[in-house]
Amino acid sequence: MMWKKILLASVVTGALAGVAMPIHSTPADAARSGCHKAAKARFPHDHKARHEFKHWCKAQWKLYKAAHKR
Secondary structure, eight states: OHHHHHHHHHHHHHHHHHHHSOOOOSHHHHHHHOHHHHHHHHOTTOHHHHHHHHHHHHHHHHHHHHHTOO
16 A cells, blocks of 8 residues: 555656656757757657758757857
């Protein structure tokens, strides 16, 4: 009985930790970890939207890098 409570508590804690993980908020953050991964996470079942988002993300990353060039 006690093990069931511990298992349930760890599952709930893991689920809450997964929800609290940060998602890339800007295209620059997403590009660092890969625009492809960000697009796949944002549009898991829509290939066309994923493709368009990936290209938009790369364009934003290039603009960001050009603006912050030293």
